[in-house]
Amino acid sequence: METNATTHWNEDERSLLDGILDQLVPANADNNVPAAGTLGVADFISQKVTEDQELEDLFKQGLLHAKTLVDEVGGSIAALSPDKKKSVVQRLEMSQPAFFQALLRATYMGYYSRPDIRPLFGLSADPTQPGGYEVPPDDPHLIMSLIKPVKQRGRCYRHASLPNESQT
Amino acid sequence: MSNEPVDVLIIGAGASGAALAWSLVETRMRIVCLEQGPWMSDKDFPSRNSDYELSRYAEFSCDPNVRQLPQDYPINADESPITPVNFNAVGGSTINYLAHWPRMHPSDFRVRTLDGVADDWPVDYETLAPFYDMNDHNMGVSGLAGNPAYPDYTPPLPPIPIGKLGQTLAEGFNNLGWHWWPSDVAIVSKNHDGRAKCVNAGTCDLGCATGAKASVDLTYWQTLLRQGVEIRTGCRVREITLDDSGMASGVLYHDEDGNVQEQRAEMVVLACNGVGTPRLMLNSKSNLFPDGIANGSGLVGKNLMFHPLSGVVGLFDEPMQGFKGPMACSILSQEFYETDPSRGFVRGYGLHSGRYTTPMTYALGGYGTDQLMPWGEEHRKLFDDIYPYSAGLTVVTEDLPRETNTVTLDPTLTDSDGIPAPKITYSVDENTQKMFAHGEARAEEALLAAGARKIVSSGGKVWRRAGWHQMGTARMGTDPERSVVNAWGRCHDVKNLFIVDGSIFVTAGAVNPTSTIQALALYIGDSIKKNIANLFD
Numbered sequence: 043m044e045t046n047a048t049t050h051w052n053e054d055e056r057s058l059l060d061g062i063l064d065q066l067v068p069a070n071a072d073n074n075v076p077a078a079g080t081l082g083v084a085d086f087i088s089q090k091v092t093e094d095q096e097l098e099d100l101f102k103q104g105l106l107h108a109k110t111l112v113d114e115v116g117g118s119i120a121a122l123s124p125d126k127k128k129s130v131v132q133r134l135e136m137s138q139p140a141f142f143q144a145l146l147r148a149t150y151m152g153y154y155s156r157p158d159i160r161p162l163f164g165l166s167a168d169p170t171q172p173g174g175y176e177v178p179p180d181d182p183h184l185i186m187s188l189i190k191p192v193k194q195r196g197r198c199y200r201h202a203s204l205p206n207e208s209q210t
Numbered sequence: 211m212s213n214e215p216v217d218v219l220i221i222g223a224g225a226s227g228a229a230l231a232w233s234l235v236e237t238r239m240r241i242v243c244l245e246q247g248p249w250m251s252d253k254d255f256p257s258r259n260s261d262y263e264l265s266r267y268a269e270f271s272c273d274p275n276v277r278q279l280p281q282d283y284p285i286n287a288d289e290s291p292i293t294p295v296n297f298n299a300v301g302g303s304t305i306n307y308l309a310h311w312p313r314m315h316p317s318d319f320r321v322r323t324l325d326g327v328a329d330d331w332p333v334d335y336e337t338l339a340p341f342y343d344m345n346d347h348n349m350g351v352s353g354l355a356g357n358p359a360y361p362d363y364t365p366p367l368p369p370i371p372i373g374k375l376g377q378t379l380a381e382g383f384n385n386l387g388w389h390w391w392p393s394d395v396a397i398v399s400k401n402h403d404g405r406a407k408c409v410n411a412g413t414c415d416l417g418c419a420t421g422a423k424a425s426v427d428l429t430y431w432q433t434l435l436r437q438g439v440e441i442r443t444g445c446r447v448r449e450i451t452l453d454d455s456g457m458a459s460g461v462l463y464h465d466e467d468g469n470v471q472e473q474r475a476e477m478v479v480l481a482c483n484g485v486g487t488p489r490l491m492l493n494s495k496s497n498l499f500p501d502g503i504a505n506g507s508g509l510v511g512k513n514l515m516f517h518p519l520s521g522v523v524g525l526f527d528e529p530m531q532g533f534k535g536p537m538a539c540s541i542l543s544q545e546f547y548e549t550d551p552s553r554g555f556v557r558g559y560g561l562h563s564g565r566y567t568t569p570m571t572y573a574l575g576g577y578g579t580d581q582l583m584p585w586g587e588e589h590r591k592l593f594d595d596i597y598p599y600s601a602g603l604t605v606v607t608e609d610l611p612r613e614t615n616t617v618t619l620d621p622t623l624t625d626s627d628g629i630p631a632p633k634i635t636y637s638v639d640e641n642t643q644k645m646f647a648h649g650e651a652r653a654e655e656a657l658l659a660a661g662a663r664k665i666v667s668s669g670g671k672v673w674r675r676a677g678w679h680q681m682g683t684a685r686m687g688t689d690p691e692r693s694v695v696n697a698w699g700r701c702h703d704v705k706n707l708f709i710v711d712g713s714i715f716v717t718a719g720a721v722n723p724t725s726t727i728q729a730l731a732l733y734i735g736d737s738i739k740k741n742i743a744n745l746f747d
Binding site for chain 2 (some may be wrong): 066067068070075090099105106128131143147149150151153154155156157159160163164166167169170171172173174175176177178179180184185188189191193195196197198199200201202205
C-alpha cells in the first residue's frame with residue numbers, strides 16, 4: 043500500500059491512528075466538540091514524528107502493535123463496537139506504555155493548540171497578544187466591602203527590626 | 211583578546227543586574243554588562259502566535275533543559291524533585307516570569323531571633339523599605355495600599371482587577387475570617403511610562419507583547435542605555451580572574467562567536483541568579499581559591515532554597531474564566547504566613563490564587579507538572595464539566611536553608627562552550643512537608659467556603675517545574691566563616707567582587723522573591739556609593 047505523503051502513514055495506518063485518536067479525545071456531540079481523529083490531529087502528529095527519528099521508530103512499532111491488537115478482535119478499528127475500541131486502546135496503554143504516553147501527549151498538543159478548538163472552552167481563537175481579554179474593572183464599592191473585614195481584623199505581621207549597631 | 215578595562219563589570223542583565231546598574235549609573239563610572247542571551251523582540255513572543263501553547267513545551271519553556279537554546283546552559287536536576295527554571299536574555303527571567311510582587315515580611319529577616327531557626331539577615335525590612343518603594347516605582351507596580359500583612363506602603367499604580375475568580379475566593383476567605391488581599395503585581399494596570407496597560411492575556415510566561423509586564427529590558431535597561439551603560443549580548447562568562455593581590459581582575463568570557471575574550475574591571479558584580487552565580491564561582495578556581503572564588507567559608511553553592519509549592523483545585527457552579535488575567539495573581543492570603551507553634555511547624559506559607567490555565571496545559575497536567583490527564587470518557591468529562599468551572603489555590607511554602615541542598619558542578623555535563631554545568635542536589639524537608647499538609651487542608655477549606663461544590667484535586671504533589679526562585683547559595687552575613695558576602699553584597703574574601711542576585715538571601719520567606727532581590731540590589735548600590743571612598747578596604 044502506498045504511503046500518503048501528507049500524513050506520513052499509509053491508509054491503513056492512518057485509519058488505525060484516527061480510530062485510536064477518536065478514543066483518546068472522543069467527541070461530545072451535544073456541544074459539537076469533535077473527536078481528535080476526526081479533527082485530523084494525525085496530521086500534527088505526523089509532522090512531529092517527521093522531525094524526530096526516535097519518535098518515528100517508537101510510533102512505527104507502536105502502531106504495528108496496535109494493528110495486532112485490532113486484528114485479534116476484528117478486521118479494522120472502525121468496524122469494532124465502542125466497547126471493543128475502548129478495550130483495544132486500554133490494552134495498547136498497558137502493553138506499550140512509552141508509545142502510548144508519547145501518543146497521548148502529542149494528541150493533546152495537536153488537539154488543543156488548534157484555534158478552532160479553544161473557543162469551545164471559552165477562550166479566544168486569536169493569539170492572546172496583543173488583543174487579550176476584556177475584564178471589566180472591579181466595582182470599587184464591592185472591593186471596599188470585601189476588604190473591610192480584613193482591615194477590621196487589623197495587623198497580621200510581626201514587627202522585627204534589627205538592632206541599629208548590626209546594620210553598619 | 212583583551213578589552214579596555216571598565217569600572218564596573220556586571221554579569222547578567224536580569225532583574226538584579228539591571229537594578230544595580232541603575233543605582234550606580236549616577237556615579238558616571240563606566241559600566242559594562244555581559245549577558246549570555248540576546249535582546250528579545252516582542253514581535254517574536256509566542257503569545258502572538260495562534261498555536262501559542264505549543265511554545266510552552268519548546269523554545270519558550272521555562273525549563274532550560276527543554277528549551278535548549280544556544281544561550282541556555284543545561285542543569286542536572288536528576289537528584290531534585292524540583293527543577294530550576296529561568297530565561298536567558300536581556301531581562302533574564304523577567305521575560306517569562308509571572309511578575310507576582312509580594313514583599314517579604316519584617317519577620318522574614320529575623321527568623322533566628324523570632325523562631326529559633328536558620329539565621330537572621332544582616333539587614334531588615336525597615337532598611338529595605340525605601341528601596342522596595344523605589345523599585346516599585348521603577349518597575350511600575352500595581353496594588354492596593356493598606357494591606358494589614360505589612361507595614362504601610364502604597365503601590366504606585368491601582369490594582370489589577372481581581373475579577374470574578376478573585377471576588378469569589380475573597381468571599382471564601384472572609385467567611386473563614388482569614389486574611390487575603392489583592393496581589394501586588396509588576397504589571398501596569400493603566401498606561402504608564404510608555405507601557406500599555408495589561409490586556410488580561412493570561413499567558414505572562416510566553417512574553418508580554420504589549421509590555422504591560424515589567425521585564426527589565428523594558429524598564430531599567432531603557433534608561434540605562436540612554437545613560438551610556440553598555441550591554442554585550444551573547445557573551446558567556448567562563449571564569450572570574452584574580453590579580454596577584456587576590457582581588458578580582460575581571461573575567462574571561464566567550465563572545466558571540468565562541469572566542470575567548472578578557473574583560474578587566476575595577477569591580478565585578480555577579481547577577482546570574484541562585485544557580486548561575488555559584489556555578490560561575492565554583493568554576494573560578496585558583497591557587498588562592500581552589501574550591502572556587504571567594505569560597506573560604508565553603509558555603510558557595512550550599513543552602514539552596516526554592517519555594518516548594520502544590521495546588522488544590524475546587525469545582526464551582528459557574529465558569530470561572532481563569533484563563534483571563536495575569537497568571538500568577540489575583541489575591542493572596544497570608545493568614546498562615548507567620549509562625550504559630552500550635553500548627554506543628556515553624557515559619558509559614560501563602561495561599562496564592564493564581565488564575566487557571568489554558569486547555570493544552572491543563573490536558574498535559576497543569577502548569578509546573580507533567581502528568582497527562584486521562585483519556586476517553588474521563589477526558590471528555592474533565593473538559594466539559596471540570597475545566598471551565600475550576601479555581602485553585604497554590605500553597606507556596608517557606609524553604610529553610612540546609613547545607614545538604616546544593617548547587618555543585620556536574621562532573622561531565624557542560625554547556626556549548628564546554629563550561630561545566632550545574633548539578634542540583636535537593637530535597638524537601640519535614641517542616642515543609644508539614645506545611646503542605648496544613649496548607650492543602652486550609653486551601654480546601656477556603657475553596658469550599660467560597661462556594662466550591664467539591665474539591666477535584668487535593669494537591670499532595672510538589673510541582674517539579676517550579677524552581678523559579680533560586681536563593682541562598684552565596685548568603686549574606688557578618689561572619690566570614692558562615693557567609694559568603696557581607697551586609698551589602700561584597701564578598702568577604704574578594705573585596706571588589708559583589709553579588710546582587712537571590713544567591714545572597716539568608717532565608718527564603720514564602721513569597722516570590724524578585725521584589726526583594728531588586729530592593730536588595732538597589733540597597734547594595736546605595737551602600738557602594740556611600741562607601742565609595744574606601745570601597746575595597
